[in-house]
Amino acid sequence: MSKSLGNGIELDASAEEIRDKLKKAKTDPSRIRKDDPGHPGICPVFSYHEAFLAGDAPEIRESCERGSIGCTACKEKLAEGLNALLEPMRERRAYYEAKPADVDEILQSGTAKARGIGRETMREVREAMRIDYFGR
Template identity: 55%
Template sequence: MLVEPKPLVGDVPRLVGLDGNNKMSKSLGNAIDLDSTQEEVSEKINKATTDPARIHKTDIGHPEICPVYAYHQAFRKEGSDEIYESCKKGQIGCMGCKQKITQSINDLLEPMRERRIVYQNDSKKVDEILMAGTEKARLVAKETMQEVREAMSMNYF
């Protein structure tokens, strides 16, 4: 039985880019790539736009308009409330906030970096995985197309 697919786009909030102006985009240069090194992540986050009204660490912050806080909500859910409160009270500066999210993003990316190295050094394994995936996709597509033809009464063969 065919099931109508439901869209996934729109259910997930988009993160604003590191520049604070546009959606995160590789072409705009305001994104963190999944293959970024720890140093690249740190450099990109350190350049990220923060609350423009905050000049000093002790100034009262506005995390609801700070792009870096949005990253905390996405990647440090368990610590985002603490960041929110500390920022609102002027107890944490933007650099301290950026250091925490940098660590969380690097922790998230580290297993990907490790797996990437394994596959970069074994192109034969990558080819095997791609071939197996292609064969599996062919089988699923064949079955799906049979269901489509039957559902549309186009089962001529």
């Protein structure tokens, strides 16, 4: 959420971790009370709305500028949206964490495929550079 160490939202963060980090996030410093008009252009939380929940961003911008949504409610909407976005990833991660043998098989298969492609690419490189001394 900023350049500070430990202040990012990791893709494997739980729903509660995301809420906790967003609670601490800085917002519009000129906004003292909930119903004060906000300035979404300088609010880091609104930047996340634009980046990850673009469909809701115009409504959030308008509500913020009117002062009809407070920063806490704005952060909660962002947390809900991010959690909905990340939930499918959490499910896939949990699936593969429970099946380490499948992960090993996928990695071995991918490695074999990459080696084959690499071998063919290097054959083409050697041929193009005319350094195919041994006919590999």
